[in-house]
Amino acid sequence: SYELTQPPSVSVSPGQTASISCSGDKLGDKYACWYQQKPGQSPVLVIYEDSKRPSGIPERFSGSNSGNTATLTISGTQAMDEADYYCQAWDSSTSYVFGTGTKVTVL
């Protein structure tokens, strides 16, 4: 079965840039998206179709996807960005798959 692998944790200082990777076989051939989930809350879509931001998502969130890796970048990270982040991909052969999740800590 298809798997998406993320680092368990990423630490970042306020104002700095956080990058979260998501690795999967030929992931660049599929659309990748990213969700933010804060404790006790439902996931929120922050990036879809590799690099598009939904309405209301701050510009500091950006995404890319190429080869075997998709990346979520948070520029100028704020304390409110501390959360779990999940990548997700879809195609007709692998169906819907979520990544293993990354806990972002703003130190």
Place this chain on the structure above:
Amino acid sequence: QVHLVESGGGVVQPGRSLRLSCAASGFTFSSYAMHWVRQAPGKGLEWVAIISNDGSNKYYPDSVKGRFTISRDNSKNTLYLQMNSLETDDTAVYYCAKGQSGGSLDYWGQGTLVTVSS
């Protein structure tokens, strides 16, 4: 404003059944595919099922195939998940979510907790 409200969760014994519901509002329900996603306590997200906008196509991962059935009533703007032969590993918060182009899920409900325990 899109609103998704799940209900039907609770405590159930292994081997028994449960049906979840998701009431949708704020968008044209019959135009969009809908999903169920679950999250076991302290764990990550797991996709459970998708149903096409008209209900004609349904897909599941192997972990629930043959035990869970997704359905919808577009006249009631409601999504369902029938869960049979429940196992302790099915214990999780179950979310319904609206699908959009590119395979992402753009709106999620607040979730309903299902606990499978004897």
